[in-house]
Amino acid sequence: MDQPTPSVWNDTPSLQERIVSAISRISSVMRGGMWQFATQEGLNPAQADMLQLLLSRREGVRLSWLAQQLAISPASASDSVSALVNKGLVQKARAADDGRAVALLLTQAGVELAQRASQSLLFAGDAVSALPPATQEALLSGLLQLIGQLQRNERFPEIRACVTCRHFQSNRHADAEAPHHCGLVDAPLPVRLLRLDCPEHAAADASVQGDNWRALLPIDN
Ligand code: SF4
Structure with missing residues:
Protein backbone atom coordinates (compact mmCIF):
# COMPACT_ATOMS: atom_id res chain seq x y z
CA MET A 1 0.00 0.00 0.00
CA ASP A 2 1.35 3.44 -0.99
CA GLN A 3 2.51 5.59 1.90
CA PRO A 4 1.06 9.13 1.96
CA THR A 5 3.54 11.75 0.72
CA PRO A 6 4.94 13.77 3.66
CA SER A 7 3.74 17.38 3.53
CA VAL A 8 7.32 18.60 3.30
CA TRP A 9 7.19 17.51 -0.39
CA ASN A 10 3.91 19.26 -1.20
CA ASP A 11 5.64 21.82 -3.42
CA THR A 12 7.29 19.16 -5.57
CA PRO A 13 5.96 19.29 -9.15
CA SER A 14 4.13 16.18 -10.30
CA LEU A 15 6.05 13.23 -11.73
CA GLN A 16 4.70 14.02 -15.20
CA GLU A 17 5.83 17.64 -14.96
CA ARG A 18 9.33 16.62 -13.89
CA ILE A 19 9.64 14.06 -16.70
CA VAL A 20 8.53 16.61 -19.30
CA SER A 21 10.89 19.16 -17.77
CA ALA A 22 13.81 16.71 -17.92
CA ILE A 23 13.12 15.87 -21.58
CA SER A 24 12.79 19.57 -22.39
CA ARG A 25 16.07 20.41 -20.64
CA ILE A 26 17.92 17.60 -22.42
CA SER A 27 16.45 18.73 -25.73
CA SER A 28 17.58 22.33 -25.07
CA VAL A 29 21.12 21.22 -24.24
CA MET A 30 21.34 19.10 -27.39
CA ARG A 31 19.90 21.84 -29.57
CA GLY A 32 22.40 24.25 -28.04
CA GLY A 33 25.24 22.00 -29.17
CA MET A 34 23.83 21.75 -32.68
CA TRP A 35 23.04 25.45 -32.97
CA GLN A 36 26.52 26.43 -31.86
CA PHE A 37 27.86 24.42 -34.79
CA ALA A 38 25.20 25.84 -37.12
CA THR A 39 26.05 29.44 -36.20
CA GLN A 40 29.72 28.83 -36.92
CA GLU A 41 28.70 27.55 -40.37
CA GLY A 42 26.34 30.46 -41.10
CA LEU A 43 23.18 28.35 -40.82
CA ASN A 44 20.05 29.04 -38.83
CA PRO A 45 18.58 26.30 -36.59
CA ALA A 46 15.94 25.17 -39.09
CA GLN A 47 18.55 24.83 -41.83
CA ALA A 48 20.78 22.75 -39.52
CA ASP A 49 17.83 20.50 -38.63
CA MET A 50 17.04 20.04 -42.33
CA LEU A 51 20.57 18.90 -43.08
CA GLN A 52 20.26 16.26 -40.34
CA LEU A 53 16.94 15.03 -41.69
CA LEU A 54 18.20 14.88 -45.26
CA LEU A 55 21.30 12.98 -44.17
CA SER A 56 19.09 10.07 -43.12
CA ARG A 57 16.98 10.26 -46.31
CA ARG A 58 19.53 10.12 -49.12
CA GLU A 59 16.80 9.08 -51.56
CA GLY A 60 15.29 12.57 -51.30
CA VAL A 61 12.20 13.98 -49.64
CA ARG A 62 9.37 16.36 -50.44
CA LEU A 63 9.21 19.87 -49.03
CA SER A 64 5.95 19.01 -47.24
CA TRP A 65 7.69 16.14 -45.42
CA LEU A 66 10.41 18.47 -44.15
CA ALA A 67 7.82 20.96 -42.95
CA GLN A 68 5.92 18.21 -41.14
CA GLN A 69 9.01 16.78 -39.47
CA LEU A 70 10.11 20.21 -38.20
CA ALA A 71 6.58 21.37 -37.32
CA ILE A 72 7.00 24.52 -39.42
CA SER A 73 4.87 26.00 -42.19
CA PRO A 74 5.53 25.02 -45.83
CA ALA A 75 6.45 28.66 -46.52
CA SER A 76 9.12 28.66 -43.77
CA ALA A 77 10.43 25.32 -44.99
CA SER A 78 10.61 26.68 -48.53
CA ASP A 79 12.65 29.71 -47.38
CA SER A 80 15.14 27.49 -45.54
CA VAL A 81 15.44 25.11 -48.49
CA SER A 82 16.10 28.02 -50.86
CA ALA A 83 18.88 29.24 -48.57
CA LEU A 84 20.43 25.75 -48.47
CA VAL A 85 20.20 25.46 -52.27
CA ASN A 86 21.92 28.85 -52.63
CA LYS A 87 24.70 27.66 -50.31
CA GLY A 88 25.21 24.59 -52.52
CA LEU A 89 24.20 22.20 -49.72
CA VAL A 90 20.87 20.97 -51.13
CA GLN A 91 19.79 20.16 -54.67
CA LYS A 92 16.43 19.62 -56.30
CA ALA A 93 15.69 16.61 -58.51
CA ARG A 94 12.72 14.78 -59.93
CA ALA A 95 11.10 12.49 -57.35
CA ALA A 96 11.70 8.82 -58.21
CA ASP A 97 8.07 7.93 -57.51
CA ASP A 98 6.51 10.89 -59.36
CA GLY A 99 8.30 12.62 -62.25
CA ARG A 100 6.25 15.79 -61.75
CA ALA A 101 7.22 16.15 -58.08
CA VAL A 102 10.43 17.68 -56.71
CA ALA A 103 12.71 15.73 -54.38
CA LEU A 104 15.20 17.51 -52.13
CA LEU A 105 18.60 15.89 -51.64
CA LEU A 106 21.91 16.81 -50.06
CA THR A 107 24.79 17.69 -52.36
CA GLN A 108 28.17 16.15 -51.53
CA ALA A 109 29.05 19.38 -49.67
CA GLY A 110 25.75 19.03 -47.79
CA VAL A 111 26.53 15.44 -46.82
CA GLU A 112 29.94 16.43 -45.49
CA LEU A 113 28.55 19.36 -43.50
CA ALA A 114 25.69 17.27 -42.08
CA GLN A 115 28.13 14.57 -41.00
CA ARG A 116 30.28 17.16 -39.25
CA ALA A 117 27.15 18.58 -37.60
CA SER A 118 26.39 15.13 -36.19
CA GLN A 119 29.72 15.26 -34.40
CA SER A 120 28.42 18.17 -32.33
CA LEU A 121 26.07 15.73 -30.55
CA LEU A 122 28.75 13.20 -29.62
CA PHE A 123 28.76 14.53 -26.06
CA ALA A 124 25.17 13.27 -25.64
CA GLY A 125 26.05 9.85 -27.02
CA ASP A 126 28.99 9.65 -24.65
CA ALA A 127 26.68 10.45 -21.71
CA VAL A 128 24.25 7.69 -22.73
CA SER A 129 27.13 5.24 -23.18
CA ALA A 130 28.18 5.84 -19.59
CA LEU A 131 24.86 4.46 -18.31
S1 SF4 B 1 12.65 -3.83 -41.79
FE1 SF4 B 1 11.12 -3.06 -40.35
S2 SF4 B 1 11.06 -4.51 -38.62
FE2 SF4 B 1 12.95 -4.89 -39.81
S3 SF4 B 1 14.53 -3.67 -38.75
FE3 SF4 B 1 13.70 -2.37 -40.41
S4 SF4 B 1 12.00 -1.21 -39.45
FE4 SF4 B 1 12.53 -2.90 -38.07
Missing part, protein backbone atom coordinates in the same frame (compact mmCIF):
# COMPACT_ATOMS: atom_id res chain seq x y z
CA PRO A 132 24.54 0.73 -17.46
CA PRO A 133 23.27 -1.34 -20.44
CA ALA A 134 20.03 -2.21 -18.63
CA THR A 135 19.37 1.49 -18.01
CA GLN A 136 20.02 2.29 -21.67
CA GLU A 137 17.54 -0.40 -22.73
CA ALA A 138 14.92 0.80 -20.24
CA LEU A 139 15.43 4.36 -21.47
CA LEU A 140 14.92 3.31 -25.10
CA SER A 141 11.82 1.35 -24.17
CA GLY A 142 10.38 4.25 -22.17
CA LEU A 143 11.09 6.77 -24.92
CA LEU A 144 9.47 4.48 -27.51
CA GLN A 145 6.40 4.24 -25.30
CA LEU A 146 6.27 8.02 -25.08
CA ILE A 147 6.66 8.37 -28.87
CA GLY A 148 3.87 5.81 -29.31
CA GLN A 149 1.58 7.80 -27.06
CA LEU A 150 2.41 11.05 -28.88
CA GLN A 151 1.74 9.37 -32.24
CA ARG A 152 -1.61 8.10 -31.00
CA ASN A 153 -2.39 11.73 -30.16
CA GLU A 154 -1.09 12.85 -33.58
CA ARG A 155 1.61 14.97 -31.96
CA PHE A 156 4.64 13.16 -33.37
CA PRO A 157 5.63 13.10 -37.06
CA GLU A 158 5.97 9.98 -39.20
CA ILE A 159 9.06 7.90 -38.41
CA ARG A 160 10.52 4.73 -39.89
CA ALA A 161 10.40 2.81 -36.60
CA CYS A 162 10.14 -0.97 -36.27
CA VAL A 163 6.83 -0.62 -34.46
CA THR A 164 5.25 1.05 -37.50
CA CYS A 165 6.79 -1.37 -40.03
CA ARG A 166 4.90 -4.16 -41.79
CA HIS A 167 7.88 -6.47 -41.31
CA PHE A 168 7.64 -6.14 -37.52
CA GLN A 169 6.08 -9.02 -35.57
CA SER A 170 5.64 -8.23 -31.90
CA ASN A 171 6.15 -10.80 -29.15
CA ARG A 172 6.60 -13.72 -31.57
CA HIS A 173 9.27 -15.38 -29.43
CA ALA A 174 9.20 -16.64 -25.84
CA ASP A 175 12.74 -15.34 -25.34
CA ALA A 176 12.44 -12.30 -23.04
CA GLU A 177 15.74 -10.99 -24.40
CA ALA A 178 14.52 -11.02 -28.01
CA PRO A 179 10.73 -11.27 -28.08
CA HIS A 180 10.10 -9.55 -31.42
CA HIS A 181 10.85 -10.53 -35.01
CA CYS A 182 11.84 -8.75 -38.22
CA GLY A 183 10.23 -10.55 -41.15
CA LEU A 184 12.49 -8.83 -43.68
CA VAL A 185 15.65 -10.50 -42.41
CA ASP A 186 13.68 -13.30 -40.69
CA ALA A 187 15.47 -12.89 -37.36
CA PRO A 188 14.56 -12.25 -33.71
CA LEU A 189 14.60 -8.58 -32.80
CA PRO A 190 15.70 -7.65 -29.24
CA VAL A 191 14.29 -4.48 -27.66
CA ARG A 192 17.75 -2.93 -27.62
CA LEU A 193 17.89 -3.23 -31.44
CA LEU A 194 14.49 -1.68 -32.15
CA ARG A 195 15.09 1.04 -34.73
CA LEU A 196 13.72 4.56 -35.00
CA ASP A 197 14.81 5.23 -38.58
CA CYS A 198 15.31 2.07 -40.64
CA PRO A 199 15.98 2.50 -44.39
CA GLU A 200 14.23 -0.82 -45.07
CA HIS A 201 11.07 0.31 -43.26
CA ALA A 202 7.77 -0.29 -45.06
CA ALA A 203 4.81 1.36 -43.39
CA ALA A 204 2.20 -0.99 -41.98
CA ASP A 205 -1.50 -0.16 -42.13
CA ALA A 206 -2.57 2.30 -39.48
CA SER A 207 -4.60 -0.36 -37.66
CA VAL A 208 -1.58 -2.70 -37.58
CA GLN A 209 0.61 0.11 -36.27
CA GLY A 210 -1.93 0.72 -33.51
CA ASP A 211 -1.97 -2.97 -32.64
CA ASN A 212 1.86 -3.02 -32.56
CA TRP A 213 2.07 -0.05 -30.23
CA ARG A 214 -0.49 -1.63 -27.93
CA ALA A 215 1.11 -5.08 -28.02
CA LEU A 216 4.63 -3.87 -27.59
CA LEU A 217 4.11 -0.88 -25.38
CA PRO A 218 1.07 -1.27 -23.16
CA ILE A 219 -0.46 2.13 -22.62
CA ASP A 220 -3.51 3.01 -20.56
CA ASN A 221 -6.34 4.11 -22.81
Whole structure:
Protein backbone atom coordinates (compact mmCIF):
# COMPACT_ATOMS: atom_id res chain seq x y z
CA MET A 1 0.00 0.00 0.00
CA ASP A 2 1.35 3.44 -0.99
CA GLN A 3 2.51 5.59 1.90
CA PRO A 4 1.06 9.13 1.96
CA THR A 5 3.54 11.75 0.72
CA PRO A 6 4.94 13.77 3.66
CA SER A 7 3.74 17.38 3.53
CA VAL A 8 7.32 18.60 3.30
CA TRP A 9 7.19 17.51 -0.39
CA ASN A 10 3.91 19.26 -1.20
CA ASP A 11 5.64 21.82 -3.42
CA THR A 12 7.29 19.16 -5.57
CA PRO A 13 5.96 19.29 -9.15
CA SER A 14 4.13 16.18 -10.30
CA LEU A 15 6.05 13.23 -11.73
CA GLN A 16 4.70 14.02 -15.20
CA GLU A 17 5.83 17.64 -14.96
CA ARG A 18 9.33 16.62 -13.89
CA ILE A 19 9.64 14.06 -16.70
CA VAL A 20 8.53 16.61 -19.30
CA SER A 21 10.89 19.16 -17.77
CA ALA A 22 13.81 16.71 -17.92
CA ILE A 23 13.12 15.87 -21.58
CA SER A 24 12.79 19.57 -22.39
CA ARG A 25 16.07 20.41 -20.64
CA ILE A 26 17.92 17.60 -22.42
CA SER A 27 16.45 18.73 -25.73
CA SER A 28 17.58 22.33 -25.07
CA VAL A 29 21.12 21.22 -24.24
CA MET A 30 21.34 19.10 -27.39
CA ARG A 31 19.90 21.84 -29.57
CA GLY A 32 22.40 24.25 -28.04
CA GLY A 33 25.24 22.00 -29.17
CA MET A 34 23.83 21.75 -32.68
CA TRP A 35 23.04 25.45 -32.97
CA GLN A 36 26.52 26.43 -31.86
CA PHE A 37 27.86 24.42 -34.79
CA ALA A 38 25.20 25.84 -37.12
CA THR A 39 26.05 29.44 -36.20
CA GLN A 40 29.72 28.83 -36.92
CA GLU A 41 28.70 27.55 -40.37
CA GLY A 42 26.34 30.46 -41.10
CA LEU A 43 23.18 28.35 -40.82
CA ASN A 44 20.05 29.04 -38.83
CA PRO A 45 18.58 26.30 -36.59
CA ALA A 46 15.94 25.17 -39.09
CA GLN A 47 18.55 24.83 -41.83
CA ALA A 48 20.78 22.75 -39.52
CA ASP A 49 17.83 20.50 -38.63
CA MET A 50 17.04 20.04 -42.33
CA LEU A 51 20.57 18.90 -43.08
CA GLN A 52 20.26 16.26 -40.34
CA LEU A 53 16.94 15.03 -41.69
CA LEU A 54 18.20 14.88 -45.26
CA LEU A 55 21.30 12.98 -44.17
CA SER A 56 19.09 10.07 -43.12
CA ARG A 57 16.98 10.26 -46.31
CA ARG A 58 19.53 10.12 -49.12
CA GLU A 59 16.80 9.08 -51.56
CA GLY A 60 15.29 12.57 -51.30
CA VAL A 61 12.20 13.98 -49.64
CA ARG A 62 9.37 16.36 -50.44
CA LEU A 63 9.21 19.87 -49.03
CA SER A 64 5.95 19.01 -47.24
CA TRP A 65 7.69 16.14 -45.42
CA LEU A 66 10.41 18.47 -44.15
CA ALA A 67 7.82 20.96 -42.95
CA GLN A 68 5.92 18.21 -41.14
CA GLN A 69 9.01 16.78 -39.47
CA LEU A 70 10.11 20.21 -38.20
CA ALA A 71 6.58 21.37 -37.32
CA ILE A 72 7.00 24.52 -39.42
CA SER A 73 4.87 26.00 -42.19
CA PRO A 74 5.53 25.02 -45.83
CA ALA A 75 6.45 28.66 -46.52
CA SER A 76 9.12 28.66 -43.77
CA ALA A 77 10.43 25.32 -44.99
CA SER A 78 10.61 26.68 -48.53
CA ASP A 79 12.65 29.71 -47.38
CA SER A 80 15.14 27.49 -45.54
CA VAL A 81 15.44 25.11 -48.49
CA SER A 82 16.10 28.02 -50.86
CA ALA A 83 18.88 29.24 -48.57
CA LEU A 84 20.43 25.75 -48.47
CA VAL A 85 20.20 25.46 -52.27
CA ASN A 86 21.92 28.85 -52.63
CA LYS A 87 24.70 27.66 -50.31
CA GLY A 88 25.21 24.59 -52.52
CA LEU A 89 24.20 22.20 -49.72
CA VAL A 90 20.87 20.97 -51.13
CA GLN A 91 19.79 20.16 -54.67
CA LYS A 92 16.43 19.62 -56.30
CA ALA A 93 15.69 16.61 -58.51
CA ARG A 94 12.72 14.78 -59.93
CA ALA A 95 11.10 12.49 -57.35
CA ALA A 96 11.70 8.82 -58.21
CA ASP A 97 8.07 7.93 -57.51
CA ASP A 98 6.51 10.89 -59.36
CA GLY A 99 8.30 12.62 -62.25
CA ARG A 100 6.25 15.79 -61.75
CA ALA A 101 7.22 16.15 -58.08
CA VAL A 102 10.43 17.68 -56.71
CA ALA A 103 12.71 15.73 -54.38
CA LEU A 104 15.20 17.51 -52.13
CA LEU A 105 18.60 15.89 -51.64
CA LEU A 106 21.91 16.81 -50.06
CA THR A 107 24.79 17.69 -52.36
CA GLN A 108 28.17 16.15 -51.53
CA ALA A 109 29.05 19.38 -49.67
CA GLY A 110 25.75 19.03 -47.79
CA VAL A 111 26.53 15.44 -46.82
CA GLU A 112 29.94 16.43 -45.49
CA LEU A 113 28.55 19.36 -43.50
CA ALA A 114 25.69 17.27 -42.08
CA GLN A 115 28.13 14.57 -41.00
CA ARG A 116 30.28 17.16 -39.25
CA ALA A 117 27.15 18.58 -37.60
CA SER A 118 26.39 15.13 -36.19
CA GLN A 119 29.72 15.26 -34.40
CA SER A 120 28.42 18.17 -32.33
CA LEU A 121 26.07 15.73 -30.55
CA LEU A 122 28.75 13.20 -29.62
CA PHE A 123 28.76 14.53 -26.06
CA ALA A 124 25.17 13.27 -25.64
CA GLY A 125 26.05 9.85 -27.02
CA ASP A 126 28.99 9.65 -24.65
CA ALA A 127 26.68 10.45 -21.71
CA VAL A 128 24.25 7.69 -22.73
CA SER A 129 27.13 5.24 -23.18
CA ALA A 130 28.18 5.84 -19.59
CA LEU A 131 24.86 4.46 -18.31
CA PRO A 132 24.54 0.73 -17.46
CA PRO A 133 23.27 -1.34 -20.44
CA ALA A 134 20.03 -2.21 -18.63
CA THR A 135 19.37 1.49 -18.01
CA GLN A 136 20.02 2.29 -21.67
CA GLU A 137 17.54 -0.40 -22.73
CA ALA A 138 14.92 0.80 -20.24
CA LEU A 139 15.43 4.36 -21.47
CA LEU A 140 14.92 3.31 -25.10
CA SER A 141 11.82 1.35 -24.17
CA GLY A 142 10.38 4.25 -22.17
CA LEU A 143 11.09 6.77 -24.92
CA LEU A 144 9.47 4.48 -27.51
CA GLN A 145 6.40 4.24 -25.30
CA LEU A 146 6.27 8.02 -25.08
CA ILE A 147 6.66 8.37 -28.87
CA GLY A 148 3.87 5.81 -29.31
CA GLN A 149 1.58 7.80 -27.06
CA LEU A 150 2.41 11.05 -28.88
CA GLN A 151 1.74 9.37 -32.24
CA ARG A 152 -1.61 8.10 -31.00
CA ASN A 153 -2.39 11.73 -30.16
CA GLU A 154 -1.09 12.85 -33.58
CA ARG A 155 1.61 14.97 -31.96
CA PHE A 156 4.64 13.16 -33.37
CA PRO A 157 5.63 13.10 -37.06
CA GLU A 158 5.97 9.98 -39.20
CA ILE A 159 9.06 7.90 -38.41
CA ARG A 160 10.52 4.73 -39.89
CA ALA A 161 10.40 2.81 -36.60
CA CYS A 162 10.14 -0.97 -36.27
CA VAL A 163 6.83 -0.62 -34.46
CA THR A 164 5.25 1.05 -37.50
CA CYS A 165 6.79 -1.37 -40.03
CA ARG A 166 4.90 -4.16 -41.79
CA HIS A 167 7.88 -6.47 -41.31
CA PHE A 168 7.64 -6.14 -37.52
CA GLN A 169 6.08 -9.02 -35.57
CA SER A 170 5.64 -8.23 -31.90
CA ASN A 171 6.15 -10.80 -29.15
CA ARG A 172 6.60 -13.72 -31.57
CA HIS A 173 9.27 -15.38 -29.43
CA ALA A 174 9.20 -16.64 -25.84
CA ASP A 175 12.74 -15.34 -25.34
CA ALA A 176 12.44 -12.30 -23.04
CA GLU A 177 15.74 -10.99 -24.40
CA ALA A 178 14.52 -11.02 -28.01
CA PRO A 179 10.73 -11.27 -28.08
CA HIS A 180 10.10 -9.55 -31.42
CA HIS A 181 10.85 -10.53 -35.01
CA CYS A 182 11.84 -8.75 -38.22
CA GLY A 183 10.23 -10.55 -41.15
CA LEU A 184 12.49 -8.83 -43.68
CA VAL A 185 15.65 -10.50 -42.41
CA ASP A 186 13.68 -13.30 -40.69
CA ALA A 187 15.47 -12.89 -37.36
CA PRO A 188 14.56 -12.25 -33.71
CA LEU A 189 14.60 -8.58 -32.80
CA PRO A 190 15.70 -7.65 -29.24
CA VAL A 191 14.29 -4.48 -27.66
CA ARG A 192 17.75 -2.93 -27.62
CA LEU A 193 17.89 -3.23 -31.44
CA LEU A 194 14.49 -1.68 -32.15
CA ARG A 195 15.09 1.04 -34.73
CA LEU A 196 13.72 4.56 -35.00
CA ASP A 197 14.81 5.23 -38.58
CA CYS A 198 15.31 2.07 -40.64
CA PRO A 199 15.98 2.50 -44.39
CA GLU A 200 14.23 -0.82 -45.07
CA HIS A 201 11.07 0.31 -43.26
CA ALA A 202 7.77 -0.29 -45.06
CA ALA A 203 4.81 1.36 -43.39
CA ALA A 204 2.20 -0.99 -41.98
CA ASP A 205 -1.50 -0.16 -42.13
CA ALA A 206 -2.57 2.30 -39.48
CA SER A 207 -4.60 -0.36 -37.66
CA VAL A 208 -1.58 -2.70 -37.58
CA GLN A 209 0.61 0.11 -36.27
CA GLY A 210 -1.93 0.72 -33.51
CA ASP A 211 -1.97 -2.97 -32.64
CA ASN A 212 1.86 -3.02 -32.56
CA TRP A 213 2.07 -0.05 -30.23
CA ARG A 214 -0.49 -1.63 -27.93
CA ALA A 215 1.11 -5.08 -28.02
CA LEU A 216 4.63 -3.87 -27.59
CA LEU A 217 4.11 -0.88 -25.38
CA PRO A 218 1.07 -1.27 -23.16
CA ILE A 219 -0.46 2.13 -22.62
CA ASP A 220 -3.51 3.01 -20.56
CA ASN A 221 -6.34 4.11 -22.81
S1 SF4 B 1 12.65 -3.83 -41.79
FE1 SF4 B 1 13.70 -2.37 -40.41
S2 SF4 B 1 12.00 -1.21 -39.45
FE2 SF4 B 1 11.12 -3.06 -40.35
S3 SF4 B 1 11.06 -4.51 -38.62
FE3 SF4 B 1 12.95 -4.89 -39.81
S4 SF4 B 1 14.53 -3.67 -38.75
FE4 SF4 B 1 12.53 -2.90 -38.07
